[in-house]
Amino acid sequence: MNEGAANTLAKQWQQPITEFMAYLHYERQYSPHTVRQYQTQLQLAAYFFAEHCHDWFSVSSEQVRRFSMHLRSKQYNPRSINLKLSCIRSLYKFLKTKHTENPQLHNPAAGQKGPKFQKPLPKNLDVDQMLQLLEIDADDALAVRDKAMMELMYSSGLRVSELVNTNLHDIREGEIRVLGKGSKERVIPVGKKALEAIDTWLKFRPLFAHDEELALFVSKRKTRISVRHVRARMKEWGIKQGISANVHPHKLRHSFASHLLESSGDLRAIQEMLGHSSLSATQVYTHVDFQHLAKVYDQAHPRARQKK
Numbered sequence: 466m467n468e469g470a471a472n473t474l475a476k477q478w479q480q481p482i483t484e485f486m487a488y489l490h491y492e493r494q495y496s497p498h499t500v501r502q503y504q505t506q507l508q509l510a511a512y513f514f515a516e517h518c519h520d521w522f523s524v525s526s527e528q529v530r531r532f533s534m535h536l537r538s539k540q541y542n543p544r545s546i547n548l549k550l551s552c553i554r555s556l557y558k559f560l561k562t563k564h565t566e567n568p569q570l571h572n573p574a575a576g577q578k579g580p581k582f583q584k585p586l587p588k589n590l591d592v593d594q595m596l597q598l599l600e601i602d603a604d605d606a607l608a609v610r611d612k613a614m615m616e617l618m619y620s621s622g623l624r625v626s627e628l629v630n631t632n633l634h635d636i637r638e639g640e641i642r643v644l645g646k647g648s649k650e651r652v653i654p655v656g657k658k659a660l661e662a663i664d665t666w667l668k669f670r671p672l673f674a675h676d677e678e679l680a681l682f683v684s685k686r687k688t689r690i691s692v693r694h695v696r697a698r699m700k701e702w703g704i705k706q707g708i709s710a711n712v713h714p715h716k717l718r719h720s721f722a723s724h725l726l727e728s729s730g731d732l733r734a735i736q737e738m739l740g741h742s743s744l745s746a747t748q749v750y751t752h753v754d755f756q757h758l759a760k761v762y763d764q765a766h767p768r769a770r771q772k773k
Contacts, residue, residue, distance in 0.1 A: 477520035478511040485559050494648045496626045498692070506552040521560065526573040529553065533579060547579035589720040590710060595619060598706050599658075606669035607685075611698050613659070613666035614682055614690075617641070618714060620659035622721035622739050625692050625714035632679040636663065645740040653738050 474482075486504050489495040495503075511521070513532050518524050529550070536546045557572035564570055590598065599619070601612040618628055627643045635642045641655050655663075663681070673683045680689035696713055703712025710716070722735050729735075 474508060474511055474515065478515055479508075481521050481556065481560060482507045482511065484563070485556050488559055492648075493646075494644065495646070496692070502548075503552050503555070506549045507556055510549055510553055521556070522570065524573050526575075526577065529573045529577050533577060537580065543580040550574055550577055550579050588710065588716065589723040590708065590712070590716060592724060594708055594710070595717075595720055595724075598702065598708055598712060600706070601702070603665065606672055609662075609666050609669050610673075610682060611702060613662040614695060615699065615702070615717060616659040616662040617655065618717040619721050620656035621653040622718050622725075622735075623653075624718060624740075625695055628714065629680075629682065629690055629692055629695060631681045633681055634679075635681070636660075643740070649740060651737065651740050 482504060485507070486500050489500050489503060490497070510532060513535060514521075514524050514528055517528055517531075533546060533550060536549065541549075553574040554572060554577075557570075557574060561570055561572065599612065599615060601608055603609045603612060614628060617623065617631075618625075621641055621643075623631075623641075623643065624645065627645060630644065631641065636655060639655055639660065640652050642650065642652050644650050666682075670681075670683065673685060673687055674680070675687055678687070678689070682690045682695075684690045684694055692714075699712050699714060699717070703710070718739070722739055725735055725738075726732065
């Protein structure tokens, strides 16, 4: 099972994948990177199933179980196996909505559990490290741009895809309008330092952007900056500023959430600003300090304090 072989898939296997990719890209507004990830995983799974089945509609739960066992025998790590099973489940959910005339269509991956694994908790920079990172001498236009990008990410907890997709008109009156995962729109406050950094960048931006360009952040190519470029620049600044930990966009988003939680204890508000669909996702994401939350509860809840 390899990526080269997956390219020879017959139409009955490739066509549903292609339609699903279009759905993820155009309707769900998933990033190109995520869409490619889905495509790669599903093509590899289809190549395995094609040895035993005619098409996606003839795959059984037993075949999915065998696929999972095959991956284990090839020593795929638990995270990779769970990712592949998740992609298969998602494809079948899409097929069920597309083929409503076939009520018997089942999801053979439903209930199929991959091996358990410990999710590593994301690490954040502490407040002093963030101040050190953002203490940039704006001696050139690119440094000004990079400082503005990092200030905005830390100020508002943006995903890197949301940062690069931000347009000039998305920031108004101290707020930024963001189109997140699943085309969900949210409005987030932007801090004073970030607004100041963006104002400084806007003075240099005409040197890099064409008149018709809408993107807030652009590269020397005079086009919207890419996710890869943002990651590379942040890593470079982490080294320049003497940060011991690897600096990347997700770490700034996580630092935003962690520092805000430590100060406010308001998990629900942080969930809204991060754009998480469930509160449990926010709890994991922010390393919820349950001792801190317990303290807030004891101080605030009318039933928490009991007379002895």
